[in-house]
Amino acid sequence: MSDVTVVVLTKNEEKNIAAVVQNAKKVAAEVLIVDSGSTDKTVQLAEENGARVVYRAWDNDFSAQRNFALKHVKTEWVLYLDADERMNDELCCAIEKAMATKAQKQYSIMRKIHAFGFTYKHGIFKPDEVLRLFPVN
Template sequence: MAKITTLILAKNEERNIVDCIKTVQFTDEILVIDDFSTDCTKSLAESMGARVIQHAMNGDWGGQQTFAIQNAKCEWVLFLDADERISESLAREIREVVENNEQKSYWIRRENQFRHYRATHGTLRPDYVDRLFPAKDSYVEGYVHPKIVTPYPNEKLKNIMYHYTYDTWDQQLNKLNNYTRLAALKYKDKGKKCNFLLDIMLRPLWAFLKVYIINKGFLDGKMGWILATNHYFYTMNKYVKLYFLYRDPDGRL
């Protein structure tokens, strides 16, 4: 019977790691790749029966995920972020498809939740993420918003997992700052240029309209407006940082 390794990348996730691991006890191995946390993440994960390897991410999320796949002991891998939870119905479905052992890459519907705030459209609308697949010949590329690369056909699972996006506004804005920095560095590495009018003035406006109007963020009321506005600034800031990466003589942000 095929077996599953759950892969969790973590750094200072002591508030999340225990609840996360509880939802994947149905898998055969739980492997936490810890980016040298300074809190109790490592010890808490080990107390829950997880195997922990400490490995520096150095801003390369895709590289860290590839490292995790390479260290999995089972034939199948299930990726899970520390702020995500597998529902009981999804756990049963995952076991069923792995027992059938069809060589496919399975996408999971993720429902996003921001504490007690009610928002189910715009940037927090449900999305599908590629998380369950055979480890053989699979890897991940990209610093931020990485892409999982597998030779297997894609299929969607029916049941859902939950994503608890942020605990506080500070956390949300800190993530925005970090992700815009990584995105700018990625763009520069690829030689992508930045046009002030198109990328800094007009592209953020389109990003706002897309999540607020097309993705129906307006249905979430005040929260929809706030999150769409934050998405505007996310888009603008990654291009502002790219713009000045080319203009700073030391290439600093």
Template sequence: MKNSTKISALLITYNEINHIEAVIKNISFADEIVVVDSISTDGTLEKLAEFKNVTTIKRKFKNFADQRNFALKQASHDWVLFIDADERLTDKLKTEIITTVNNPTDVAAFMVKRLYYFKKKRIRFSGFQTDTTYRLFKKNKVKYIEDKIVHEMPEIDGKSGILKHNMLHYCFDSAAHYKAKMEHYASLKALELYKKGKKPNAFHFIFRPFYKFVVNYVFRLGFLDGKAGFQICYLSAYGVYYRYKELKKLNDSSKI
């Protein structure tokens, strides 16, 4: 299908050598591709330099909301497709995106449901079965909330919609990879809580991680995902514990 309405595809990256080539090829239908890279050290920048249709900007990482808002400002076209390096669009989703932007709509932003994969295994439960995220929107109708520095949320000026077809999310290459991600997100979340004056206590260290595990593994059926489900639910709970461990460090250091 011919795309007469131009689309800007945006990515923020850091050390994505395992994904970068595949994702760039996956979004090659876009009229421009802009990558804001947090100064990768694993060969991501060198691989990006091989693509003549990609504009790469090196920028120090502050937090996810800040990086995404910066990337938004680099887009030349009214419609923006924001994608992470470990996400892939199916052919049906690509066609739906092109059809959507080429037809009149009063919807400012569209969400997409993501299908999760852990070490190439489809994860159907473990808390991921209802995951949706904003990925397609009109550039001048969206801004990421600055004080929401992790699991960043866009502020939408207008109506929201949801696309029919799913996106694939190859988010965890290994248990060690997932653990590193959880620690990174937890550190940022701890900083967010610290700025709000929050202080951890025994409830946060004991009950919150336990609750997270039980909800995802039992009530959200993580046990049906087998060994991978247990690993994911355990590491999600570990991420909660790590968040409050980092928050305690921040509060303790402020007393010195």
């Protein structure tokens, strides 16, 4: 198992939470949910699927939520996922390989949008790179 914590920020994500936690477990030593006060079953489902949940009220500061999460990470690496994102096998292998190098750098992930039975390749939903994996120092 990798030495990475997958962090997911949530509020009312009961339709996505079980799937993202299960998907994150493909690479994660721990799945950490930072919940912003869900009123649905997000927290319950996250815990039932093996995630650790911490709470921080949403104050319209996305960076503050992520920085709060870092205070709770106990592994050498952190990977941020959104509740509606899923990693395919190719990405899981790339993550494992990147961490095995022990390089102290950030890694970006090519995000592809799949919606309404279609994979977007152009326009505002074209694939884009997002920084998501990095060592915690």
